[in-house]
Amino acid sequence: MKFLNISSPHATRAGNTGNVMRRVILATIPGIIALTYFFGPGHLIQIALATCVALVCEAAVLKLRHKPILFNLMDYSAVLTAVLLALSLPPYAPFWVTIVATSFAIIVAKQLYGGLGQNPFNPAMIGFALVLVSFPVAMTTSWSAPSELLENGISFGQALELIFSSRETIDAYTMATPLDVYKHQVGIETANEILANPIFTDTSSPATATGWIWVNLAFLAGGLFMLFKGLFTWHIPVSLLGTMGLLSLFIGWDSDQYVPLSLHMLAGATMLGAFFIATDPVTASTTPLGKIIYGGGIGILIYVIRTWGSYPDAVAFAVLLMNFAAPFIDQYTQPRTYGHKTATRGLAKKD
Amino acid sequence: MKQIQLHDFNGGIHPNENKIQSTTLEILNANIPEKLILPIAQHIGAPSNPVVKPGDTVLKGQLIAQGEDFVSCNLHAPTSGTIGEISLQPVPHQSNMTATSIEIITDGKDKWLEHSGLENYLNAEPEQLIKLIQQAGITGLGGAGFPTHVKTSIPASKIDTVIINAAECEPYITSDDMLMREHSQEVIRGIEILCHILKPKQCLIGIENNKPQAIEALQQAIDKLESNAYHIQVASIPTKYPSGGEKQLIQILTGQEVPNGGLPADIGVLLQNVGTAHAIYQAIDKGEPLISRITTVTGDACQQPRNYRVLFGTQVKDLLAQANTNLSKVSRLVMGGPMMGITLQDTNTPVVKTTNCLIAASKHELPDPAQEQACIRCGMCTQACPAQLLPQQLYWFSKSSNLEQAKAHNIGDCIECGACSYVCPSNIPLVQYYRFAKGEIRQANADKLKSDGAKKRFDTRTARLEREQAEKDAKRKARSEAAAKKQAEKKAQEAANPTPAADSNTVAEIDIAALQKKLDATKLGIEKSKTKLAEAIASDSDKVEILQGALEKAQTKMKDLALKIAQAKKASKATPEATDPASETDPLIALKEKVLAAKTRMEKAQERLNMAKEQNLDTVDALQMGVDKQKAKLDAAQKTLEEASQ
Ligand code: SF4
Ligand code: SF4
Numbered sequence: 001m002k003f004l005n006i007s008s009p010h011a012t013r014a015g016n017t018g019n020v021m022r023r024v025i026l027a028t029i030p031g032i033i034a035l036t037y038f039f040g041p042g043h044l045i046q047i048a049l050a051t052c053v054a055l056v057c058e059a060a061v062l063k064l065r066h067k068p069i070l071f072n073l074m075d076y077s078a079v080l081t082a083v084l085l086a087l088s089l090p091p092y093a094p095f096w097v098t099i100v101a102t103s104f105a106i107i108v109a110k111q112l113y114g115g116l117g118q119n120p121f122n123p124a125m126i127g128f129a130l131v132l133v134s135f136p137v138a139m140t141t142s143w144s145a146p147s148e149l150l151e152n153g154i155s156f157g158q159a160l161e162l163i164f165s166s167r168e169t170i171d172a173y174t175m176a177t178p179l180d181v182y183k184h185q186v187g188i189e190t191a192n193e194i195l196a197n198p199i200f201t202d203t204s205s206p207a208t209a210t211g212w213i214w215v216n217l218a219f220l221a222g223g224l225f226m227l228f229k230g231l232f233t234w235h236i237p238v239s240l241l242g243t244m245g246l247l248s249l250f251i252g253w254d255s256d257q258y259v260p261l262s263l264h265m266l267a268g269a270t271m272l273g274a275f276f277i278a279t280d281p282v283t284a285s286t287t288p289l290g291k292i293i294y295g296g297g298i299g300i301l302i303y304v305i306r307t308w309g310s311y312p313d314a315v316a317f318a319v320l321l322m323n324f325a326a327p328f329i330d331q332y333t334q335p336r337t338y339g340h341k342t343a344t345r346g347l348a349k350k351d
Numbered sequence: 352m353k354q355i356q357l358h359d360f361n362g363g364i365h366p367n368e369n370k371i372q373s374t375t376l377e378i379l380n381a382n383i384p385e386k387l388i389l390p391i392a393q394h395i396g397a398p399s400n401p402v403v404k405p406g407d408t409v410l411k412g413q414l415i416a417q418g419e420d421f422v423s424c425n426l427h428a429p430t431s432g433t434i435g436e437i438s439l440q441p442v443p444h445q446s447n448m449t450a451t452s453i454e455i456i457t458d459g460k461d462k463w464l465e466h467s468g469l470e471n472y473l474n475a476e477p478e479q480l481i482k483l484i485q486q487a488g489i490t491g492l493g494g495a496g497f498p499t500h501v502k503t504s505i506p507a508s509k510i511d512t513v514i515i516n517a518a519e520c521e522p523y524i525t526s527d528d529m530l531m532r533e534h535s536q537e538v539i540r541g542i543e544i545l546c547h548i549l550k551p552k553q554c555l556i557g558i559e560n561n562k563p564q565a566i567e568a569l570q571q572a573i574d575k576l577e578s579n580a581y582h583i584q585v586a587s588i589p590t591k592y593p594s595g596g597e598k599q600l601i602q603i604l605t606g607q608e609v610p611n612g613g614l615p616a617d618i619g620v621l622l623q624n625v626g627t628a629h630a631i632y633q634a635i636d637k638g639e640p641l642i643s644r645i646t647t648v649t650g651d652a653c654q655q656p657r658n659y660r661v662l663f664g665t666q667v668k669d670l671l672a673q674a675n676t677n678l679s680k681v682s683r684l685v686m687g688g689p690m691m692g693i694t695l696q697d698t699n700t701p702v703v704k705t706t707n708c709l710i711a712a713s714k715h716e717l718p719d720p721a722q723e724q725a726c727i728r729c730g731m732c733t734q735a736c737p738a739q740l741l742p743q744q745l746y747w748f749s750k751s752s753n754l755e756q757a758k759a760h761n762i763g764d765c766i767e768c769g770a771c772s773y774v775c776p777s778n779i780p781l782v783q784y785y786r787f788a789k790g791e792i793r794q795a796n797a798d799k800l801k802s803d804g805a806k807k808r809f810d811t812r813t814a815r816l817e818r819e820q821a822e823k824d825a826k827r828k829a830r831s832e833a834a835a836k837k838q839a840e841k842k843a844q845e846a847a848n849p850t851p852a853a854d855s856n857t858v859a860e861i862d863i864a865a866l867q868k869k870l871d872a873t874k875l876g877i878e879k880s881k882t883k884l885a886e887a888i889a890s891d892s893d894k895v896e897i898l899q900g901a902l903e904k905a906q907t908k909m910k911d912l913a914l915k916i917a918q919a920k921k922a923s924k925a926t927p928e929a930t931d932p933a934s935e936t937d938p939l940i941a942l943k944e945k946v947l948a949a950k951t952r953m954e955k956a957q958e959r960l961n962m963a964k965e966q967n968l969d970t971v972d973a974l975q976m977g978v979d980k981q982k983a984k985l986d987a988a989q990k991t992l993e994e995a996s997q
Contacts (some may be wrong), residue, residue: 006694017727131562232729347759
């Protein structure tokens, strides 16, 4: 008889990368439901579209690279990139925006760098940043108003039409996002005047945005689920939200001059960014201390760009900028190995 | 009694325990098999030296191999019988290697050698106890098999805390658990003896809280002690792999870390396995050497998993047969635990001193490794690593053979616990990568050492040659001057008083005698170095090359000397004054002698050839050639003799 000849360990936990990715996708479901409830079926269509594009692109590149196609598609990483990208895009962005963003994310940002695990930048955010810079009009005029503010909401057919063919009626449905509105009005109006806008909920203190608050809470719930399941550690989201919170407390305490804390936290892509995008393991820092620095860096950058930059939301740029720094951070935040007095800092010197 | 303050260690995992299966039945004495195979190297250190020969009869407990060095270990006959062959046999090793082993054909009588223990160990000096432990051939029964007498020889003043490792954190293994349940008093007694040797301030038994019965039993045994002079205490620790790792257990119980590159003794700690404590009890109180151990036999393919007291040398196949194992169901045969054990290929492999478990695993329980996926840098490995390393970084560095960075990231501190591989969602066999990198680093170090050594040797050689040349020159000069002087003197003398020349014959004789002596010494040296070389080759030592070099050198030296003797002889013969007609041998006799010598030589060669043929050695061809050569020489000699005598 022939016994397996293999060195230890012999026991391993069941599962594979696909399980991890699927769970992350699963965790986005509360957020997707909230988005669909408040902003119509736009995101559902975008997710379907982006997923198809991502899978086709991924398969094509895998074929070109002579890699097993099905085996690699089954790791669900392309699907996850597509889902996160689609959730970041405005729900009624024209289809070509989605296609450009997704294919660029998969082909250039992921596969050209060597595929899963090798890409230094978050592919979804690269795709998002590309279309944000290239097609600013399409990107800023495609957020729908919360369906409560629309007479009949948006039907599935209308959504399809908006995305794939005629965009003539788009103005009837879309509206600037709350962060955008607050940011641009705060110079002219007082907080109370701004909050009179129906995209904010009536209760003026603390200021919250209609619909967005639930979307963010839903993503927060999904994020806590992943944290509980051990898919990532607390370091990145906590330090990201913590620095953002502290900054808006210390700098932006005056809601007549700055966007208030409650809007920073519960409007825009904050929770999606903190729990689903900044925690993308491939492109984040991996050491415990490094993750805190990395998350904190993103938090600072989001606040800075939102407050003084020209973009109302800033998750994508903040994440990409910190992606640059992640390998470097890792080298200087190695944990102290058991039995060593100090931790190693930096790479070994070549002699 | 004061509460023990427990500490946590970084990382760790909770694999399925699979311990229940083998704890339902009590420990059973395994059958005495027909033969036992006892490797002479079951411990860390020099292999022991067999002191028996094939055909000897031995009694149970009789010494069959003696520890070669201080860091080595005695080996005793586990039962009575006859020594079979001493040969290379498969031993437990991941590489399926073979090693020198002593075979015992058992006689089934299991007859003990006369033995007795100490009446009261308290009257004995620690040195005496250590001596007895050494004689009993005790090694650590938990992991690596480090000789216990070496470990306990540490000055007692250095040790504050003795820790008894009863954590048994690896899944499946229950041998220590069952030992403690059934022999708790003996275990405690062994621990007391250990404490008597080391005089610690406290003694903690670290045991995972998944063994409530064992904890209870130990506690009862401790409560029964008349005086607990060394404060022996049971410390129930949370179940988490690898809490039984030496460094981790020390961290849990003392909160201290063993300094990098240091020993537990550096922080006043000495760690012994609980099974070892029991072996110490047996050696001191009963005078029994270490000849058996408790081994868990388990796994899905095994119909009745349980623990056996197994004689060392029992082949795995015999043990599996006794446990009713369905071999066709076994996909992976693991010796040790599922996290750090090795796989066996050959069921002839024997149980040795460190064999705590045997898992006959089906494909279902230990599936074939899943296909490796890309590392997604998820950091789950980092969270699991008890050594606080960055496994995924080590993985990238190992994969790219970037040894510098791997070293800088402390790959040497990896204890190969396998926690990282266990959690990795991409199913990357991380530990295998680390083993590869560690091997590469070792190789690079060895190469560097070698090249450094070679350079040093070269430098010293050049220096020596230069010095010798200078000395030679000086001598030559002195000689020629002396000769010139002598010549002058001689001339003067001759002129004054013509006498026969100096007795150069005696001088030559003395020279020859001295040379002969040197030659003999060299020959002896060569013999010695030959045996050493053989040993080194057998034990796969890295000294082989050095020894070979030395041997070659000695051989050239011998040739040189022989040549010199021959020259000297010739010279002395050639000296006219030496020509003594009586000593002049008859050419015929000389030839006859030559023929005779050639004959014996040839017979010897023939004998060797036959032997080699019998043992089927691969030297047969070479020897055959030698015989042919000798024969040709003999023929030639005979021919000359015939010609001469005609
Ligand atoms: S657990 Fe595996 S996939 Fe995750 S970082 Fe470690 S090596 Fe990479
Ligand atoms: S095998 Fe080495 S790197 Fe992996 S968890 Fe254990 S100590 Fe850490």
